Amino acid sequence: MLDKNKIAGIVLAGGKAARMNYCDKPLMPLLGKPLIEHVIALATPQVGELLISVNRNLQDYAYLDLPLIADSRRLYGGPLVGIYSAMRWLLKTNTAAERTHLACFAADVPRFPLNLVSTLAAAMVQPDCQVAVARTGTQLQPLFSLWSLTTFSILEAAIAENLCGPKLIFPRLDTVEVEFNDTGSENFMNINTPSQLSGMEQLLSADQAPAA
Template sequence: MKHPLGVILAGGRATRMGGGDKGLLPLGNKPILTHVIERFEPQVAALALNANGDPARFSSFGLPVLPDSIVDFPGPLAGVLAGLDWAAEQGADCIVTAASDTPFFPCDLVPRLLLSAEGQDHPLVLAATPRGLEKTKSMSRSGLIRHPTFGLWPTALRDDLRAALQDGISKVVIWTEKHGGREALFPTEAGDPFFNVNTPEDLIRAEELLA
């Protein structure tokens, strides 16, 4: 398998933050998105940003901006599809996705996902943490909490994903389970590695964690 490409998912509408782009909010002395890029870039062969609307607002980051090809914000899978189409044009076998509002995700995200994918015909793995940290997130049958915006996705299944989205499927785990998706377990002894900024209170907490 070739080294994966990275795609930062920034297609959400940030309603709990009053709209706008959560990744552009300041954290410390730089935008949240910069923290995400600095963690992600060393782990992948190239990096792009999935976002809708005017791409010029991200011009200072120097990344390709990939809009959803499926309209009406059908969820993170639309961003995954945009990333897979971009990666296929680059000749890549797979992508890894990360969310633009999660500034402290693991620095070993990609190697852990790749390790969990060993033996799969089509590498398809979601990041997961032990039960008990965030019961609102997607829980698997094994009792793990899945983090659907952090995953390893194969370009070979992009047309299948496109058809699923056009059929109205928007829930990530419905599609991944159909294709034998796995989970990569990440430790939580130091806290939730996939803590994300959803509310103003979360941003205050992120400042505390950064300090």
């Protein structure tokens, strides 16, 4: 199985957040700290290096002390451009020799399994496997996926065709879907609206409440 030190991670925080009135959603508070800090806390122990995909207010993310990667083809080009830009950065830095894969995490999903990356990596047993993607029931979770850096040129070609979502490129790759069952109701719940943010806070507060 892949060693975690061979894997870089990218937190995809470069969207416009249209359904949140175009606010900087990853910096919105959840249980007293920015949403993105919840994601970073879960992602960091799963990878050898963590990057942040962000397209605005970079100075507001500087305190995280992590590499900030802006979309290199076009700003707000969608998550596939964010993944591509992270790969491009890795391939151009000294870490390229150390990292062979890129794990993706969504910045608006504050809960996901701590064994997410190791489970995806374990599923990539075939040498030709290019990407592993999480699935919950019938729902694919494309922003929780593990990519071989050898897919860089394929992503580049897809972006040139104006494809913006990972789902659209999976059929072009040797892709394995990995089922995640019984991970808890809060896992993989994305936050797109103020009411969903409030609901997540209530759910997590209830989980943290001491037993009677």
